Amino acid sequence: MTATLERPSETVEVKKKRPVTPARVALHVFLVLTCLMTLAPLLWAVYASLRTYEDTSVNGYFSIAKSLTFENFAKAWEIGDLPHFYWNTFLITVPALVITLVLSSMVAFGVSRFSFKFNIALLMLFTAGNLLPQQVIVTPLWRLYRLIELPAWVSESESLIDSPLGVILIHIAFQMGFCTFVLSNYMKTIPYELTEAARVDGASVFRQYWQLTLPLCRPVLAALATLEFTWIYNDFLWALVLIQDGDKMPVTSALQNLKGTFFTDNNLIAAGSLLVALPTLVVFFVLQRQFVGGLTLGSTKG
């Protein structure tokens, strides 16, 4: 099938006159089926979430629904105490995201605008750090967090363990690698004369960074913000290990608690899972270009 499709160059003119060839139709059919199969697990979860426990326990899940209802969502929202866990996630995600972008843009600026001997070594350090499996650092980190004492007004637990601050810090430290890599690649494409001219005009290093370079980086920053939001929101391991009080967990890790709360009501689990997925799905639909762009930048510019 594909063999006939891959010779479009020789038949460009013919194609324009007759856009509907059997090969094209086959291609579309194949793609539609693949897309449906990709979406099927999610659609199945939506379907299950809209049915009542009574309906599915009698008729099974593989049946025509007697009635559809949003009851499960309301129930999951309440029993799972979702607003509370969304808030926990918010408290971690927003500061982590902002600080990661600020710090990594600073490093990227320094490395791409000035020539130091250690430029490449520094970039390599950040890039490599971001690629490590989290498990390599998690045990000492967990112990380190328990060692660091904090005043009660900074952290209720008086240490970094069991505190949103601890999770924020590791997100920043870990995610900085990827952002620095992407941002420095981007900043290298900004004409050198620009900061040179600003410098001649007497602009300080900080002004060259804050007022000149950062505004030019808006598209990458938007892409990275989208991507980092999803990644930090989706984090499961850091919070699971570094937060022991179930009440302080972000929503993704709290799912584990919800599983117990919902006993074996799969319809409720489906509704709860979809509610947890909702923010990332919204971000994906609204900011898909940024999301895809960020991932592409991180890979092909290497």
Next chain:
Amino acid sequence: MTAVQEKPKAVAPSGPPPRRRGKRATALAGTDTLVLALMLGIPTIVHLLFVWIPALGSVALSLSRWNGIGGLEDIEWIGVANYVEIFTEYPRFWPAVQHNLIWLLFLLVVPTSVGLLLAVLLDRELRFSRIYQSALYLPMVLSLALVGFIWQLIYTPDGGLLNSVLGLGDDPVDWIGDSDVNLYAVLVAAAWRHTGYIMLLYLAGLKSVDPALKEAAALDGASATQTFFRVTFPVMKPVNIVVAVVTVIEALRAFDIVYVINKGRNGLELLSVLVTDNIIGEASRIGRGSAVAVILLTISLGVIIPYLYQVFSKENRT
């Protein structure tokens, strides 16, 4: 995003300015040097303190016996005994290695070939292309933990989709509970999420291939298949490397999905689970857990270092 590609062209006519290496830093005023030092120093310290120092800490702790609860003075240094024990006695280690290897092979074969095929099919003027792409990317935004939850609805023996579709309603397979099949069931779910990412990488890679190359090959009488395998695919070497690195790292990191399903037991043991079990699970043998972490570190550095070399040696040349 296209701005990235366009910018160098804009500069090109005036010619790239010769870089005067080393001069800039010394020409800075006192406060500027300080500001720059802080801008580079603070993030570096944060990164070192929370990523690299703990990574080295794993290496140190792997040579110790410690329950992790007591103070640092309780640490007993025992040399490589943890490694010896892991390789010879620890019953969960070799199954975990095997599962990680299967994980890696599965991800390298299935999502990579499917993702590449889809990218090739979508890399052309095509109506609804954006809609197809959106649908195929969608699983990527879900966390692996959520993927685990969503797929459990499909795999459950209690009226799950898969058993019903296969007509096994009366004699259902326990896709998650049966240790002979659960690894593969979980892998299908993980691959579901991974494929979109691979497709995205290859789509970007295909777009960056110079069309003139393909035309030249076609003029020389190469068939479409030949052109793809002999010209396009080799030219995409950088993307292939990224795909390989991403996949290996993903296979080593795999944790969330097995943890939400059954905490990584009964056929779903992974190296990552053996590490975390010592802090949040039943075992509390920090030394042994850290030794497993060091094994993970060694394998991952085995791909990270060649990758860095590839990326940054190119940088030096330009």
